[in-house]
Structure formats: C-alpha cells, structure tokens
Amino acid sequence: MYLPGIGFVDFLLEGFLIVEIDGSTxxxxxxxxxxxxxxxxxxxxxxAVLRYGYHDVVHNPQKVVDEVRQVLRGRVIR
Incomplete structure (x- = not known):
C-alpha cells in the first residue's frame, strides 16, 4: 500500500499500524x-510501526503475531 510522504508499506492494519517485513536488502x-x-x-x-526480519517471521511467527495483536489492542505487555 502506498502512503503519501512515506512510500510503499508491506501492511497497514486498522488504518494506523504499519508492519514491515525486511529481507536481506x-x-x-x-x-x-x-x-x-x-x-x-x-x-x-x-x-505506529513494527518492523520484522525474515528470521522473525519464519522462526518465531507467534511472537510477531502476539506483538501485532498487542499494538492493535492498544497495550504492550512486558
């Protein structure tokens, strides 16, 4: 998706959370x-922006999903 002043993003969730998945480049x-x-x-x-690498998505997808859900719920669990 293209956002003016920002450029193309991998995902825009709920109109406020950008999730980027980074490859080796x-x-x-x-x-x-x-x-x-x-x-x-x-x-x-x-x-809000969350950025993940290939290793995160492939080897620890539940962590990625959990963090995205936390932001969408408006809280971060520590």
Missing amino acids: HLERAQVKKDRGRNNASTLTGY
Missing part, C-alpha cells in the same frame, strides 16, 4: 537510511 547501507527516514515520517504522521 534492508541490511544495505542505502536501504537502512531510507527505512529510517520512512519510519520517522510514519511516526511523525501518527502511524
């Missing part, structure tokens, strides 16, 4: 800089 210096700018722009315009 997100480790490259130029992409890290671009991602940081997009994260800042997202926060400055009122979005």
Whole structure:
C-alpha cells in the first residue's frame, strides 16, 4: 500500500499500524537510511510501526503475531 510522504508499506492494519517485513536488502547501507527516514515520517504522521526480519517471521511467527495483536489492542505487555 502506498502512503503519501512515506512510500510503499508491506501492511497497514486498522488504518494506523504499519508492519514491515525486511529481507536481506534492508541490511544495505542505502536501504537502512531510507527505512529510517520512512519510519520517522510514519511516526511523525501518527502511524505506529513494527518492523520484522525474515528470521522473525519464519522462526518465531507467534511472537510477531502476539506483538501485532498487542499494538492493535492498544497495550504492550512486558
């Protein structure tokens, strides 16, 4: 999905939560800089952002789902 001032995001949930899934290209210096700018722009315009790597999604998907649900419920359990 394209968000003005931010760019394309992987997922936009409930109109406020951006979830990004990063592959290996997100480790490259130029992409890290671009991602940081997009994260800042997202926060400055009122979005919450969760960012996960391939390893998170493949090897610990329940953690990813749990964290997304926590944000959607409006609380973080520590």
